[in-house]
Amino acid sequence: xxxxxxxxxxxxxxxxxxxxxxxxxxxxxxxxxxxxxxxxxxxxxxxxxxxxxxxxxxxxxxxxxxxxxxxxxxxxxxxxxxxxxxxxxxxxxxxxxxxxxxxxxxxxxxxxxxxxxxxxxxxxxxxxxxxxxxxxxxxxxxxxxxxxxxxxxxxxxxxxxxxxxxxxxxxxxxxxxxxxxxxxxxxxxxxxxxxxxxxxxxxxxxxxxxxxxxxxxxxxxxxxxxxxxxxxxxxxxxxxxxxxxx
Amino acid sequence: xxxxxxxxxxxxxxxxxxxxxxxxxxxxxxxxxxxxxxxxxxxxxxxxxxxxxxxxxxxxxxxxxxxxxxxxxxxxxxxxxxxxxxxxxxxxxxxxxxxxxxxxxxxxxxxxxxxxxxxxxxxxxxxxxxxxxxxxxxxxxxxxxxxxxxxxxxxxxxxxxxxxxxxxxxxxxxxxxxxxxxxxxxxxxxxxxxxxxxxxxxxxxxxxxxxxxxxxxxxxxxxxxxxxxxxxxxxxxxxxxxxxxx
DNA sequence: CCCTGTTAGCGTCGAGCGGACGAGAAGGAG
DNA sequence: CTCCTTCTCGTCCGCTCGACGCTAACAGGG
Numbered sequence: 001x002x003x004x005x006x007x008x009x010x011x012x013x014x015x016x017x018x019x020x021x022x023x024x025x026x027x028x029x030x031x032x033x034x035x036x037x038x039x040x041x042x043x044x045x046x047x048x049x050x051x052x053x054x055x056x057x058x059x060x061x062x063x064x065x066x067x068x069x070x071x072x073x074x075x076x077x078x079x080x081x082x083x084x085x086x087x088x089x090x091x092x093x094x095x096x097x098x099x100x101x102x103x104x105x106x107x108x109x110x111x112x113x114x115x116x117x118x119x120x121x122x123x124x125x126x127x128x129x130x131x132x133x134x135x136x137x138x139x140x141x142x143x144x145x146x147x148x149x150x151x152x153x154x155x156x157x158x159x160x161x162x163x164x165x166x167x168x169x170x171x172x173x174x175x176x177x178x179x180x181x182x183x184x185x186x187x188x189x190x191x192x193x194x195x196x197x198x199x200x201x202x203x204x205x206x207x208x209x210x211x212x213x214x215x216x217x218x219x220x221x222x223x224x225x226x227x228x229x230x231x232x233x234x235x236x237x238x239x240x241x242x243x244x245x246x
Numbered sequence: 247x248x249x250x251x252x253x254x255x256x257x258x259x260x261x262x263x264x265x266x267x268x269x270x271x272x273x274x275x276x277x278x279x280x281x282x283x284x285x286x287x288x289x290x291x292x293x294x295x296x297x298x299x300x301x302x303x304x305x306x307x308x309x310x311x312x313x314x315x316x317x318x319x320x321x322x323x324x325x326x327x328x329x330x331x332x333x334x335x336x337x338x339x340x341x342x343x344x345x346x347x348x349x350x351x352x353x354x355x356x357x358x359x360x361x362x363x364x365x366x367x368x369x370x371x372x373x374x375x376x377x378x379x380x381x382x383x384x385x386x387x388x389x390x391x392x393x394x395x396x397x398x399x400x401x402x403x404x405x406x407x408x409x410x411x412x413x414x415x416x417x418x419x420x421x422x423x424x425x426x427x428x429x430x431x432x433x434x435x436x437x438x439x440x441x442x443x444x445x446x447x448x449x450x451x452x453x454x455x456x457x458x459x460x461x462x463x464x465x466x467x468x469x470x471x472x473x474x475x476x477x478x479x480x481x482x483x484x485x486x487x488x489x490x491x492x
Numbered sequence: 493c494c495c496t497g498t499t500a501g502c503g504t505c506g507a508g509c510g511g512a513c514g515a516g517a518a519g520g521a522g
Numbered sequence: 523c524t525c526c527t528t529c530t531c532g533t534c535c536g537c538t539c540g541a542c543g544c545t546a547a548c549a550g551g552g
Contacts, residue, residue: 004296004348007295008295008296008298011295011296012295012296012348012349015349017349017350020270020307020350021270021271021307021308021309021310022268022269022270023268023269023270023271023308023353024266024267024268024269025267025269025271025342025353049253049254049257049258050250050254050257050258052254061266061267062267062269062342063267064267064344064351065344065351066344067342067343067344068340068341068342068343068353091339091340093337093339093340094314094337094339094340094353094355095314096271096308096313096314096355097313097314098310098311098312098313102250102258103258103261103263104263104266105310105311107269107271107314107340107353107355109340109342109353164410177500178500178501179499179500194540194541194542195499195500195501196500196501196502196503196541196542196543197539197540197541197542199500199501199502200501200502200539201538201539203501204538215547218498218499218547218548218549219498219499221497221498221499221549222497222498222499222548222549222550223497223498223499223500223547223548223549224498224499224500224501224546224547224548225499225500225547225548226499226500226501227500227501239538240486242539244540423529424529424530425528425529440511440512440513441528441529441530442512442513442514442529442530442531442532443510443511443512443513445529445530445531446510446530446531446532447509447510449530450509461518464518464519464520464527464528465527465528467520467526467527467528468519468520468521468526468527468528469518469519469520469526469527469528469529470517470518470519470527470528470529470530471518471519471528471529472528472529472530473529473530485509485510488510490511
């Protein structure tokens, strides 16, 4: 930390914090997963005002001495039981239209979370119910605040991230097969992919997947057992995965 | 706007806004340009506490009834004279570590701006001087607040944006040549590019550039006059420009 | 045991893109 | 005109990707 000179210390002691306009700051989570082959988002039904009866992204107020990222991870663990180590978390952006909350001026910092397939958690305080909802079935008119806008930004960012990062694996368990990964891409992008070309591409991209050396149990439909992999060290894909048909 | 039911209206009337922790909200601008072949950022030298004598990104407080984007554009026009229509503006993200400002709890929403080559503006209120500084010559230890962190995020985002969007043209004048655009890529990425392959790539990507039909005046070093183009309608590049050597 | 149905994984072919680079076009200076 | 510059087009080659054939490795049924 920098050293603060005596004249600045005196200036700070005399500073009146009432000079600034007070804002409330919240975090909202766009928590995404792939469950049952559907690209889905976690939504809660609000049981308190404002927007009682509407559906919303999970979130809440930031504590006075809490870092933004810490507030997001705390909400994530409290409301959904997802541990930080089991998911990928990044900031999506700040949303602060003056009329976004009828109570007062609020700036919401939205976070994007990729989680593996999990059971829907139990509702927390202020929520009537919690559920995974496929993103293309969300009723935008029933979303509280500006959450339709936040959700759209999160979904778009997620689709783009799969192209140039290995984050699709964040939607899978620690040990995964190439087919698991392919089903993530198909669900998020909404397009079918050729299993043979996908296999060649993924196994040929350095740092994407690392073989475990064992095979996955055979699925309910039979077929040859698939090799198991875990996430590799790469943070960016070179070359990128390409969305078809454009 | 949604209709607010009577019970919610009553609840709102009884709501005490002192229940939330007050934050100050600021905007900070990572204003980038390419001047004299150098990838540079606009920095001010602070003349007021806190961090008096340090260098900082231009920015300031958000007004109580002001949208975040509007606050950023207002600061841009006030402090630098850059008009919104002449530049590209996007939100970079929120930065809100509890100790980032010694006065009080502040969340800063950073904005990334790409501007064409402009003369350095005159210093505004609270600034001793304003200057374009090449990004690889910035003295990180002299940067105020967490601006070293914000600047690094902006520079990294800008380098990535040039790959998959046509935003390099936002660093050029309205009418530009292929060589102008190439010099932007070379300055931002810090690598030399083959002029012939670059020309083929850029003119072959639909929607990137549209020919004006005229030629630019010959530069100081002579050579064949270059055709003039203006920005095309594309928002994404397909296929993307690729950074070499990786 | 063999046959069938399933998924996993490898190989092959051709179109297209990108890096390396040659060569002409179009200007200015001497 | 010669020589320099930069701009622009064209060629060659290797690599990648889409399309798709084929084999490998399981389960289950007769």
